[in-house]
Every structure is written in C-alpha cells, then in structure tokens.
Amino acid sequence: MEGSVGIMGRKVFISFDFEGLAGITSWNDVNKESSDYKRQTMLVQLYAFLEGLRDCDVLLVDSHASGDNIPWEITNDFPNVQLVSGGIRKYYMMYGIDDSFDFVVFFGYHAGVGSLEANMDHTYSSSSIHNIWINGMLMNEALINAAFAGLYNVPVTCIVGDDKVVQQTKLYIPNALYLSTKQSIARHSAVMKPMPTVVKELRDLSTKLSKISKEAFDVFRFEKPVEMIVEFSDTLRADLVSSVPLVERMDGRKVRIVHDDYKVIFEALLAMTYICAGAKVLL
Numbered sequence: 001m002e003g004s005v006g007i008m009g010r011k012v013f014i015s016f017d018f019e020g021l022a023g024i025t026s027w028n029d030v031n032k033e034s035s036d037y038k039r040q041t042m043l044v045q046l047y048a049f050l051e052g053l054r055d056c057d058v059l060l061v062d063s064h065a066s067g068d069n070i071p072w073e074i075t076n077d078f079p080n081v082q083l084v085s086g087g088i089r090k091y092y093m094m095y096g097i098d099d100s101f102d103f104v105v106f107f108g109y110h111a112g113v114g115s116l117e118a119n120m121d122h123t124y125s126s127s128s129i130h131n132i133w134i135n136g137m138l139m140n141e142a143l144i145n146a147a148f149a150g151l152y153n154v155p156v157t158c159i160v161g162d163d164k165v166v167q168q169t170k171l172y173i174p175n176a177l178y179l180s181t182k183q184s185i186a187r188h189s190a191v192m193k194p195m196p197t198v199v200k201e202l203r204d205l206s207t208k209l210s211k212i213s214k215e216a217f218d219v220f221r222f223e224k225p226v227e228m229i230v231e232f233s234d235t236l237r238a239d240l241v242s243s244v245p246l247v248e249r250m251d252g253r254k255v256r257i258v259h260d261d262y263k264v265i266f267e268a269l270l271a272m273t274y275i276c277a278g279a280k281v282l283l
Contacts, residue, residue: 009055009056010102010214011101012053012056012209013149015063017063017106017141018065018069018108019119020108020119020160020181021041021108021182022045022181022198023195024119026120029041030069043070043074045108046107048206049202049206051206052203052204052205054080055080058082059101060082061084062086063092064108094148103156103158103209104145104149105158105159106141106159108160109141109142110165111164113129115164116164117164119187123141125273128233128276129230130231130232131229132144132228132229133228136227140169142168146172147221147222147266150219154219155176155214155218156217157176157212157217158178159178161181166178172220175216175218179205224260226259226262229250229254230255230269230272232253235253237279238254238255241276244271244272244275246259246264247268255272
C-alpha cells in the first residue's frame with residue numbers, strides 16, 4: 001500500500017487529528033464513547049478541505065485516539081482518497097509516508113503540552129507525557145511529525161489547527177500555509193468563527209495548496225545527533241520505559257535518548273507512548 005495511492009496529480013499525505021478543529025473544546029467532543037462526540041462537526045470541516053484536493057491523490061491517515069473517527073464511506077464522495085483507519089500501527093500519525101509524496105498536511109492539530117491558553121494542549125499523550133524536548137526545543141506533535149516526513153524529503157506544506165499550534169509551528173516552519181480554526185483562550189475554551197467562514201477558508205486553502213509547487217516549501221529536519229528528552233507525568237511511567245533500548249534515565253520523571261537516525265528517536269517515542277497507554281492497569 002505504501003507509496004501507491006493512485007495515478008492522479010500531486011500526492012498529498014494528510015495526518016488527521018481532532019482537537020484542533022473548530023467547534024471542539026473538550027475531551028467529550030472527541031471521544032467516540034461520549035454522547036457529546038462531534039463527528040459531524042469534524043466531517044463538515046474535513047469535507048470542505050478535501051473539496052479543494054479533488055485533483056490530487058490523497059492518503060488520509062486517521063490519527064486521533066484509536067484511529068477510527070473518519071467513516072470509510074467518505075471515499076464514496078472522494079474516490080481520490082485512501083483512508084488509513086484503526087490502531088495501534090507502526091509510525092501511528094505518519095503511517096504510509098514515503099518519498100513519493102509531494103506534500104504533508106497536518107489537519108486538526110493542537111498545541112503542545114503546557115502551552116498557555118491552548119485548547120486541549122498535549123503532546124502524543126494527554127495523560128502520560130508532561131514535556132518533550134528535541135535538541136533543546138520544546139515540542140508539539142506537528143514538529144515531531146514534520147521531522148519524520150523530513151526523513152523522506154517531503155515538506156509540511158499546510159497546518160490546520162487552533163491559533164496556538166499555528167503560533168508555535170510557524171517559528172520553525174515559516175513558509176507553510178496555515179489556517180487557525182479557532183482562538184484558544186483556555187484548556188477547555190475557545191472563541192469560534194462562524195461555521196460558513198471556516199468552511200470557506202478550508203476550501204480556499206486546499207484549492208491554493210493543490211496549485212502550489214512542492215519547491216515552494218522547505219523540508220524540516222533536526223540536526224544530528226538528535227537528542228530527545230521526555231518528561232513523564234509521574235515516576236512510574238518513567239520506570240516503565242527505562243527498559244526501552246537506548247533510553248537513559250535522567251531523574252525521577254525524565255528519560256533521554258540520543259541517536260543520529262531520527263527514525264530511531266521517533267520509534268522510541270511511540271514505543272514509550274504505547275507502553276504507558278497499555279500499562280494503565282498499573283497506574
């Protein structure tokens with residue numbers, strides 16, 4: 001499947017998340033088990049964005065929670081889209097990326113953990129991870145995933161999310177296209193634009209993206225060697241991941257890994273995240 005989306009024009013890799021979308025403020029909004037689950041709110045925005053990419057081959061990777069938020073039936077309306085659904089899977093939010101893609105899009109992304117006045121801020125785990133630094137830079141999911149795309153020389157060209165993830169990511173990927181879906185004002189609060197405004201902005205943005213050359217964007221990478229420090233929310237989680245190969249314990253809640261190959265760093269982060277998620281019975 002990897003690298004074989006179709007025979008059309010540009011190939012677009014979309015990594016989908018939920019928390020950064022308009023109309024979303026709380027965990028109940030993005031939890032399939034909740035009566036407040038806002039799938040339709042999400043689909044209105046996703047449909048608008050995909051409208052502008054009808055002439056592109058699209059791999060749409062459902063990367064929120066268990067990866068089963070986007071209904072397969074969406075491909076009836078967008079036959080140019082292949083959907084990656086479900087989890088747990090290798091490379092999680094970036095499954096399927098390779099050097100055949102022209103663009104990477106982060107759709108519905110949110111700010112990194114600990115961000116001031118950021119709606120639903122977290123980085124890979126809302127319960128386990130307190131902070132992540134790579135080469136001394138405080139991370140969000142967009143930067144972590146952008147560097148993984150960089151392994152395949154694919155630029156991140158578009159980021160759709162709340163204003164805080166836009167502010168954070170623009171510092172490091174300045175020439176990407178950005179769309180703020182909402183103004184975050186607290187962890188569970190945001191100022192929303194009218195839905196027709198957001199829908200039009202999304203459609204206009206994707207239409208613009210479909211016509212821009214790949215060469216207009218820079219590939220994001222970390223300098224080697226790559227050092228990642230992960231601070232967990234408690235000492236037990238740090239205990240659990242200390243047996244992961246190459247991981248060095250720094251103190252009660254922090255671990256460190258250094259390697260020249262960023263893929264090793266990325267896979268270690270996913271392994272640590274999965275270990276903590278799977279060990280909730282101990283926590």
